[in-house]
Amino acid sequence: MATSLLGTTNLCILLMDQPDLMKEFFKILGAKLVEYIKLLRSxxxxxxNGIAINDDNCFLFSPELxxxxxxxxxxxxFKKFAPEKTDTRYQHLDxxxxxxxxxxxxxxxxxxxFGPEIHPATIRKLMPDARIYKQMxxxxLRNGTKEKIIEIVKRDMDILKADGNFVETPAGSVASGTPLKNIRIYMWAVQEYGKL
Incomplete structure (x- = not known):
């Protein structure tokens, strides 16, 4: 939301040049998010209990920022909408x-x-208990060969299916123009290689 409100370049500059202003900005933004979510739910x-954060821009931040x-x-x-560790605390980022x-x-x-550039083994190592949705x-999926689609499904299943905390989905979305035959290949591969 910060990039939408301020613009990406402005946000990056303000984070570095105006830390006090940005601290206040994020304090207000956080409070308004709580109000907004409460209003929507009402x-x-x-x-x-649970919340999903869909954010495609937080990768711009260093860990410190x-x-x-x-x-x-x-x-x-999380305190307001997912107070228990078992409540859904979902993060999407392409x-x-x-x-x-x-x-x-x-x-x-x-x-x-997460975006498909992050290897599923890395996610599992860094988040051992998280349910992983992705990886295609x-x-x-849109442009790949049958062999490439199957290769990625097999890779995902080899790494992640054993712990049962994985849902094979496209990373982000199904791109416009994806042929039905590729979706069928994908579904077949998930069914075939997802068996325990």
């Missing part, structure tokens, strides 16, 4: 944010869908 008559500005917002969201995974693990994020790169 309008939709939804009551449950993320801990200073973003982690307090996340902690507060970009490569491997440098932030240890912080997310510390925050108690327990379900993730959307453009491989």
């Amino acid at each position: 309008c939709c008559d939804v009551e449950y 993320y801990e200073r500005y973003c982690a307090p917002v996340m902690e507060n969201l 970009s490569n944010m491997q440098h932030l995974i240890p912080i997310l693990n510390e925050l108690g994020v327990n379900a993730v869908n 790169p959307p453009f491989v």
